[in-house]
Amino acid sequence: MTITAEQRRARILDVVRELGTVRVVDLADRVGTAAVTVRRDVAAMAEAGLLYRSHGTVSLPRDSSAPDRPDRDRIIGMLVPTVGSYFDEIIAGARTAATAAGARLVLGISAYESSDDRAQAEQLLEAGVDGLLLSPNWRPATGAVDTAWIRELPVPAVLVERPAPADSTAAELDSVSSDHRHGVLLALRHLLSLGHESVALAARLDSWTAGQVRAGYQEGVRLLGLKPQPVLDITRPGLDPDGLAARIAEAVGQGVRAFLVHNDQEAIQLTPPLRARGLRAPDDLALISYDDVFAALASPPLTAVSPPKHAVGTGAVELILRRIDGDSELPIHHVQLLPKLKVRGSCGGTNG
Template identity: 40%
Template sequence: MHLPRARHEYLLREIALRGSVRSGEAATHLGVSEVTVRRDIIELDRAGRLARVHGGAIALSANRGPQAARALVGLVVPSTTAHFPDVVRGMEALAPALRVRLVLGVSHYRPEVEATQVDRLLSLGATALAVAPTTRGRTSEELAAWLRSIPVPVVLVERRIDGTTSLSELDLVRTDHAHGAVVAVEHLHGLGHRQVAVAVYDRTPTARHVRDGFTTAVERLGLVAGPDVSLSKGDDDPARLRAELESFLDDCLATGTRAAFVHTDDHAARLLEVALDRGVTVPDDFAVVAYDDENAELAAVPLTTVTPPRRELGREALRLLVDRLTEDGGDRRPPRHVELLPRLTVRESCGAVAAV
């Protein structure tokens, strides 16, 4: 049986010679399973040695000289802050290898702007679109009707499809945010906490799934649900958010709750400030795990977080689109719904580092 290093060398040699390699053919040549070859390709893709595509891998364009883009792909996101910059960067990093030119449009969470951006991208010649649509102010079927009217392949980005609607016929890539919340609660439970509070910034599409995961984990582990609060954004009214966090901390201390799961990491960082101002030591007196990882490491006490795989999300969305663009028109693959799992990044705020 070929060792991993030998398999990697074979894959890279084939790509250098031919420009691409198919996982099935490589598996036959190497005498290993196709799953093994796929894992090798994923590892080499993450190391920046090749570009993974459906059914195999291709050479990075940087290793093959300049190449003209074979497709213009549009990306429409609601914001260029918080969650989406890393999604865009993930797509940007992979685009040259797939010979794709990206063009970005921002909707600012306004459906009419979103539609205008899509029309603009189509007029520029976009042959496929990745869209993180605004969900407020329209039903699932209204959204589906609009998306299905777009005359090029569309991939939904970071949006969940609930129930049976025609939206389910579109390709989709998203983070399993509920799973991330489960991981956070399981981690606190593993540190000995039997009562966990939750604070959520509810005005985001992510919030409901974070709450669902929290509830699932608390019930499955037989924990006591601690105080539960819905937080405001804070940027427009910092005093209001601080009052909410002070009240939340008071409720936690009054009920003997010594651990909290907080969405987002910015809100968690502000909770730490409130706690420290009150003489509450984190993590000795109070443990915190945050959802999201924008600036968590820079908090007064570096925050343990659930870290969404944003760059990989962008790369996966682009792969789905390129697969659609290159498939045989007479043999269209069924819609694909890809869920990526966030990971736990352990820092100081939960107490695990001190416990080691």
């Protein structure tokens, strides 16, 4: 039989009175209701002064004359679209910061399918997390950004490498990200300093970062007065290096001799098919990759735009802990960290 919200909240109070201090996940088991629902009830009851919340536990309101009770370690849920590449360094930064603060990091992976985001976040909530670091699978090609569910979360949330669109409700959430447009500008400025007045971009279509790189390219070309070139779309990431090499060779034949490639995997796989066409970096073309995960391991080592991935993870944890700890004076933060350009051997010139 379905119970009303009033009945459910009365049951919550009964359990808390019986047990004293109880974890939200255990409370949900005792009440027989999903943890997400119980968290929302607890949040409302705490706001009304009926309960006290602290780091995933619930108790009756504190007696001001009683000594403070110790709290358990804070638990931070982190939702990422993949592991094994770009996000590894972000996770490492978050893990280091969490450990230093005596907190615990719990990881969820949503596998680059936007429909998985909410379900994965709810699983993290059911694990008893006190706050969430979220990298939703927003798709740049469609422009569709689902933010409603994020605003309904019962715990603090920080967006990681996903600055929310200004017209979305998620823009009112904290975010920590790399300024990818600035990263592209660094690459274009370096190539211009080497005498390249035309630079072509080869970029993927399947990630939020790809969308930011594309937007940064259009902006950077305009700001630096470069000759605009059609973007070389990478529609089959990692699966068609020969096709991309053919289009790059065609652009070289038309006078373009500098290329920015998103990302490292695509750039590294270009070497054999380019050599088969008589083209080598840096002798015949200048090549910069974007991401700097594996770029230094290429032959020749690739000059690369290096987003501050570790620092993004660290900054996100530091911010979510302040939210979890109830820093009511803290304004909303939209933090953008600047990438660096790691100059190696693939551009030629005195600096490349």
